[in-house]
Amino acid sequence: MTQIADLPHFIITTIITALFFVLFGLMLYQTLRKNRKAYVLTISIFVGGLGGILGMLQDLLAGASRYLLFYSLIVWSICYFLIYLFFEELDTSKPNRLRLVVASILFMASILFNQLFLFIPGVSGSIIESLTNPTLISFFEDFSIFKRTLELMWDGAYDGLGVFIFVFGAYVHFKSYKTNRELIPLFQAIALIFIGIGFISGFTGDVVRGVDFDFGLVGDALKIVGMLVFSLIYIIRVDFIYRLPVDVFFIMVFTKTGLNVHISRVRNPRRKEWETITDRKTNENLLSALISAVSGLMKESLGSEKPLETIVAKDRTFVLDSGDLATCAVLCERPTFFLERSIKILRKSVENQFHDSLKKSAINKADFDEVEQLIREVFPFLVIEQEIKL
Incomplete structure (x- = not known):
């Protein structure tokens, strides 16, 4: 029988993955049968479901958990970027250039630093093992300090991408509330703010270590609550997927x-x-x-x-x-x-x-x-x- 390394994480990931695929089925039905086409959102939800599957496999396959973690986060980055494009579609006829540049830089940086952090520490360790010169050994041992800096750059890009996208999404839905005076877009905006704060808390936990407070756990909880509220609104009131922040x-x-x-x-x-x-x-x-x-x-x-x-x-x-x-x-x-x-x-x-x-x-x-x-x-x-x- 397969031993699950982190059972609570596995259960939470399974619930989120199931929600994403329920949403994907709903969006597919709306696209094919109801002529309600939101292709970017539909693809982003499917990609998010794939990220959830990789997260589940991470807990099931201990030997490959490191690689599955890194690649699941790449898939989630793609999902977030597509969600950003959907928020732009709600708000404007074409993406705002400045916002698009910022989102693209954070997206590419999160993938780049993800891969550098995955492979460079292992490469430097292999080099140290093959060296005999004390000076070179000392150099590469000092170089390994770069790992921590690289980790922070990756976390900053990934969490920064999440904060930027979901705060922008909250802004779009708050404008929809102001325009239409409907409470559901306000709840959506609050849910997205929860997700954005969750990314901030997660990054704080990566930076501040050795304290009793678990910032990472709080960040995950906030993101889960925000995702659940937002997903349930979409499932119960599908029309609010498309509410526009314009009169x-x-x-x-x-x-x-x-x-x-x-x-x-x-x-x-x-x-x-x-x-x-x-x-x-x-x-x-x-x-x-x-x-x-x-x-x-x-x-x-x-x-x-x-x-x-x-x-x-x-x-x-x-x-x-x-x-x-x-x-x-x-x-x-x-x-x-x-x-x-x-x-x-x-x-x-x-x-x-x-x-x-x-x-x-x-x-x-x-x-x-x-x-x-x-x-x-x-x-x-x-x-x-x-x-x-x-």
Whole structure:
């Protein structure tokens, strides 16, 4: 019978691994059956599950535990970096360059110092055993002091990566709470802060040794609590995987000639009395015709070969996607990756499903009753209130 070196660690790792694979199954189902695609997050969860398996094997296979520990931490670093990219997708249309550079440097440093710490001490020990010159032996014995410095650099890069990513994730989810006034993103932000503090405590334990307080154990406990809370929220309320930290006002569908097909507003409890542009009695047909006119001006009079993609004000942005038959638009505070991708999916779905109706010279809105349900499916991260009738 296999003797487990650290039974509590094995049990905790098994629970976390099981949670990751439950989440992966949930995300795979959402991707394949519900058209809720978050590829980066799905891959990161799968990679995290692989890291958990390596952690379990570390406790089961004592002879290879050193190598399994190091490579499981590399896999976890990859998982964290992918989670960072997902947080960027929630917040922006493209990753912030400065944040991306910082995350990339910490990610590469954690892998580099991981491998150096794994192999260099063994190499220096082998060299010492083969030497006979006392001076050289003394040099390489002093060189072994480098091991401690290397260990701290590795721990600093790995834990720094974790702190940076999960504090940024907490910031994104706190912005989502401020934007939407929903409590669940606030709980998610707190859970992510717990994980970030766990990394800080873990690094403190690596630096401060010889004290009675176990910083490493406290750090692991904080990370586990944060991961459990965050994972359970995703499992119970899958829609909160995609909640955006930006305000979204309404979604429009209209023909290439500017005839309005459908307009739905997005619920946000923060906005008093549904304060949107449409509540100010802006005519929907005038709005769609105006956008079509600007797009036509850019193409026909100003020589643009590409369709109009955005109309930007300081605090409002129209995100547009145009095809051969229809244009879809979303009015939002600022564009994000998921908004831009979803508006493209909506336009393609509308053109495929309502191809014949869109070709008619006169639009009968009754032919497009199913557009609202299509919008709900394509924008699972928004609460679609109703079709606007003006």
